[in-house]
Amino acid sequence: MMITGPEITGPEITGLEITDLLWSSDPATGERRQVRHDAVIARLEAGGQRRAARLARRLPARDGILIADEIDALQVRVHCELQRLGEELQLPRRIAEWIAQFRGTRPGEPIRVVDVGCGLGHVVRWLAAHEALGPDVELVGVDLNRTLITRAAELAAAEALDCRFVAGDAFEPGVAGGGDKTTVVVSSGLLHHLHAADLPDFFAAQRRLGVTAFAHWDIDPGPWTTLGAWVFHQARMREPVSRHDGVLSARRAHPAAVLLAAAQAGAPNYNPACVDGAPWWPRLSDVLRPVTGVAP
Amino acid sequence: MIWVVGTLIGLAALDGAFAGFRSSCGRTGLIRHRRQDVVAHLHGLATAAALLAPVAAAVLVDLAARPARLDTYLDAGRAMLMLYLPFGAIVVGALAGYAALPWRHRFLASALILGPFTFARPFVALAGALLVPYATRDALASSAALAAVAAALAVEPVLNRRWAAASC
Numbered sequence: 001m002m003i004t005g006p007e008i009t010g011p012e013i014t015g016l017e018i019t020d021l022l023w024s025s026d027p028a029t030g031e032r033r034q035v036r037h038d039a040v041i042a043r044l045e046a047g048g049q050r051r052a053a054r055l056a057r058r059l060p061a062r063d064g065i066l067i068a069d070e071i072d073a074l075q076v077r078v079h080c081e082l083q084r085l086g087e088e089l090q091l092p093r094r095i096a097e098w099i100a101q102f103r104g105t106r107p108g109e110p111i112r113v114v115d116v117g118c119g120l121g122h123v124v125r126w127l128a129a130h131e132a133l134g135p136d137v138e139l140v141g142v143d144l145n146r147t148l149i150t151r152a153a154e155l156a157a158a159e160a161l162d163c164r165f166v167a168g169d170a171f172e173p174g175v176a177g178g179g180d181k182t183t184v185v186v187s188s189g190l191l192h193h194l195h196a197a198d199l200p201d202f203f204a205a206q207r208r209l210g211v212t213a214f215a216h217w218d219i220d221p222g223p224w225t226t227l228g229a230w231v232f233h234q235a236r237m238r239e240p241v242s243r244h245d246g247v248l249s250a251r252r253a254h255p256a257a258v259l260l261a262a263a264q265a266g267a268p269n270y271n272p273a274c275v276d277g278a279p280w281w282p283r284l285s286d287v288l289r290p291v292t293g294v295a296p
Numbered sequence: 297m298i299w300v301v302g303t304l305i306g307l308a309a310l311d312g313a314f315a316g317f318r319s320s321c322g323r324t325g326l327i328r329h330r331r332q333d334v335v336a337h338l339h340g341l342a343t344a345a346a347l348l349a350p351v352a353a354a355v356l357v358d359l360a361a362r363p364a365r366l367d368t369y370l371d372a373g374r375a376m377l378m379l380y381l382p383f384g385a386i387v388v389g390a391l392a393g394y395a396a397l398p399w400r401h402r403f404l405a406s407a408l409i410l411g412p413f414t415f416a417r418p419f420v421a422l423a424g425a426l427l428v429p430y431a432t433r434d435a436l437a438s439s440a441a442l443a444a445v446a447a448a449l450a451v452e453p454v455l456n457r458r459w460a461a462a463s464c
Binding site: 082232 | 321322327402411
């Protein structure tokens, strides 16, 4: 197993989420790499994130290496808490509503829904549990993190849900499924993990893969959202890492203009759309909003 | 007398049940968790009862020895209810709204009331207890109020420890 520091590529992102630094894999083989504890702390300190560095010092480590099993357990706990937030935000229903509207334009056509960066697969499992999209729907969750994918599959099996989970890069050909079916790619809370400069490639990858449509939900940034995220995470979340990362997610979410420009650059023929609310007026019912695109 | 005691017990029971629910939320990752939610409410209720029982017992022992102090304890209860009753009524109203609203607007109840009120709960609980010394000028009643609030606020951490122990 290789040993590495946190793997964040591209330009420096202002404010790193702690969970982004705890897990690393070899891009070629998918093999998990060990992560040095001091490298995580140094990375956070270098960015002036003193509180995050304090939290990182408490992470379980042995001989200077983060203890994989305990980090995995932490990641699962954090994502379980995130799922609870997704439930409160009615996120799966919102995604189901959008896909159902899209599907209405292609009645009777079998469809594949791929959730990129699905974590524990909350959205995919919810869609399966509620049979929200009707018949002839293939539900696939994809994430780079094998631990989360394994747990997602276990949870799906525990509730006998008709969906599947794949560890890997969703945009590699064949990972999420063949190109023979109408495919809708969705995500929730993924885009703010990407640097703005990397967003056009994210959308271009979907165009190259020939997906039929995409809809990626992320936080509509603004002062009200940040305040709400702080209150909610203080009130609801138990893990200090969840509290830190949740508020930071709201702070570093991309405005609609950035997402729209990236989607237009990466997938111009998809007629992308994304709208933010007025920054000084809280959008209580639309804390997360999608950037969408449909192939011509 | 009955409405003061009954309302305090009712609010403590609700608070305990909700603490149990909060403690269980986001633990299992399951989609269908209604049964777990019901069990969590009951655990919260039982834990609140167990933690508040010594305080109730102490007050009852004091009243058995000195029945004339009943009015002091009722004054203490009324003082606490001045804050807890409107707070609890708003929370119950928000829960009713959550249940009644169309799914698209349910988050309003969480964003406007349930989330912020969960955040404010410990401060409101403490403020209610701090009203008792002003209302009664009685050290024992004030101590009982503080102990009751401490017990109520301990329900969620106690259940969290139980969850943590279960996952080890």
